[in-house]
Each structure stands twice: as C-alpha cells, then as structure tokens.
Amino acid sequence: MNVEQCEVCTILPSNDPILETQNWVVSLSPDQGYLGRCYVTLKAHKGDLADLTKEEWLDFTEIVKKIEKAIRKAFGAELFNWGCLMNDAFKIDPPKPHVHWHLRPRYRHSINFAGEKFEDPLFGYHYERGQSRKASAKVLENIKQEIQSKL
Amino acid sequence: MNVEQCEVCTILPSNDPILETQNWVVSLSPDQGYLGRCYVTLKAHKGDLADLTKEEWLDFTEIVKKIEKAIRKAFGAELFNWGCLMNDAFKIDPPKPHVHWHLRPRYRHSINFAGEKFEDPLFGYHYERGQSRKASAKVLENIKQEIQSKL
Numbered sequence: 001m002n003v004e005q006c007e008v009c010t011i012l013p014s015n016d017p018i019l020e021t022q023n024w025v026v027s028l029s030p031d032q033g034y035l036g037r038c039y040v041t042l043k044a045h046k047g048d049l050a051d052l053t054k055e056e057w058l059d060f061t062e063i064v065k066k067i068e069k070a071i072r073k074a075f076g077a078e079l080f081n082w083g084c085l086m087n088d089a090f091k092i093d094p095p096k097p098h099v100h101w102h103l104r105p106r107y108r109h110s111i112n113f114a115g116e117k118f119e120d121p122l123f124g125y126h127y128e129r130g131q132s133r134k135a136s137a138k139v140l141e142n143i144k145q146e147i148q149s150k151l
Numbered sequence: 152m153n154v155e156q157c158e159v160c161t162i163l164p165s166n167d168p169i170l171e172t173q174n175w176v177v178s179l180s181p182d183q184g185y186l187g188r189c190y191v192t193l194k195a196h197k198g199d200l201a202d203l204t205k206e207e208w209l210d211f212t213e214i215v216k217k218i219e220k221a222i223r224k225a226f227g228a229e230l231f232n233w234g235c236l237m238n239d240a241f242k243i244d245p246p247k248p249h250v251h252w253h254l255r256p257r258y259r260h261s262i263n264f265a266g267e268k269f270e271d272p273l274f275g276y277h278y279e280r281g282q283s284r285k286a287s288a289k290v291l292e293n294i295k296q297e298i299q300s301k302l
Binding site for chain 1: 229230234239
C-alpha cells in the first residue's frame, strides 16, 4: 500500500493540533468522555511500533512529558491511559495501519469546565469504550486552548 | 510510598521471565486469551511514563522489536496491541502505580499449539477484557519456550 491510500495520512494535514513536533502531531479527540482525550499520531506512514526510529521514539517521550504535565495542570488528571492498538486498520484488506496513540486522562474527581461537568465514574478501572461524549466545536476549542496554555 | 509497599516490586524478583534486559522484564500473562499475551514491566519503581529515563525508553524500544518479531515467528501474530494503563493502582489510597505494559498479540487465523486451539474472534476490533483463558502451567511453559526459541 502507499501513503495515498492511508486515511490517517489523508486527515493529518488538515488537523488542528494541540502540539506538533518534528515527528508527531497531538490532536484532541472529538470524543471528550475522558476530558483532554487526545491522539498522538506519527507523521511518517509506519504501521508498527517496531518500525520507529530512535529519533521518533525520543521525540515521543518528550511529548509524553509535555502533554501529561499540561493536562494535569489544566484539569487535574491523576493518571493517563496510553494505548497503541491499530485494530481498525485490520478490518480492511490489505490492512493500512498508521501508528497513533490513544491518550485518555483519568480523573478521581469531577471537573467543571466550559460550563459543562466532566466525570470519570470508572476511575481506577479500565476505560469504558462506550463512554462517548461528542463535544461541541466551541467546547473542543476551549479544551484545546486550556491545554495549550499549560504547555 | 516506598518500594516495599509495591505489589509489582514484590512479585518481580520471583518472576520467570521470557526476556530480561537492563531495565525491563517480559513475562507471560497467566491469561492466554490472546496467545503470547505478556507484561513488560519496568524494573525501577516508577509510576508514570513521564518519569522514564532516555535509557529506559530506548531499552523498551528494543524489547518492542524483539518480542513482536519472536511472537510473529512463533505463532503468526499479525499485529500487537500495546497499553500502559495502571488503573488498578489507583483503587487504593495512596495509589501505588508501577510502570508496566500490556501486550496482546492479535491473530487473523486460529492457531493450534500445545494441543490447544487459540482463536481471536474479535480480530480487527478492540480487545475483549472478558476473553480470559487461564492456561495450565504446562501450556504456559510451552508458549514461553516457543517464544524464547524465536528471540
């Protein structure tokens, strides 16, 4: 397969990132069931963590530090669930995996932000995939700006 | 908290690893619902990915390459779900997180190994946490040896 056939590669240039580095783009998920939920996407089209260069990994480790610190400061997240899964890419044949991380901040206490209340009733337990909360464009922008202000 | 109070630190020395490096221990999960499912545990008692040193990260990236390659060769895994969650540690107060990764190999086809049939009916979808399959000590040992033979 080539880059033109990859959905992630197609979407990435139009992305409005929270944070961008040489190798990665951090963008807010439209689903804010976990306040500050983000994707951390590799710019290069690679389908497996085993294929990352040393530079790509070290760049990622700096993002982990920066984004966790910012979301802690912004909303008081207590821990962070990181996952690199890429299952969806294998629904089609040939598969088109493109490395991206799911970051779900987790909260012991509820948070009031942008006129809304965010809760994490399963704090201490595995994230709930059904805990979906599509945020409005305005709320997404507010969340993004709040995180960026703490970077 | 200190190291003595950490369950992971207590268990780690008695672990029978598949692979051990300067900073990490790879051990088979007793739950083989996903054939080759492992834990990759940091030796140092640190509770957050943001606290890892450059050396610990680079050591981890070598493990990703080695263990994925070995499990592909051993059983034909097609992709790998990686997650660093640590939710359980926050059930108690004060929380006692200790960095460890969950590695779930995923399979398009069923595998016959050690006289048993392993399947991944949700291939292409998020892993099922309920897909639990406690393997016998003999089967665990066979799986471990098969992976080790491909390292």
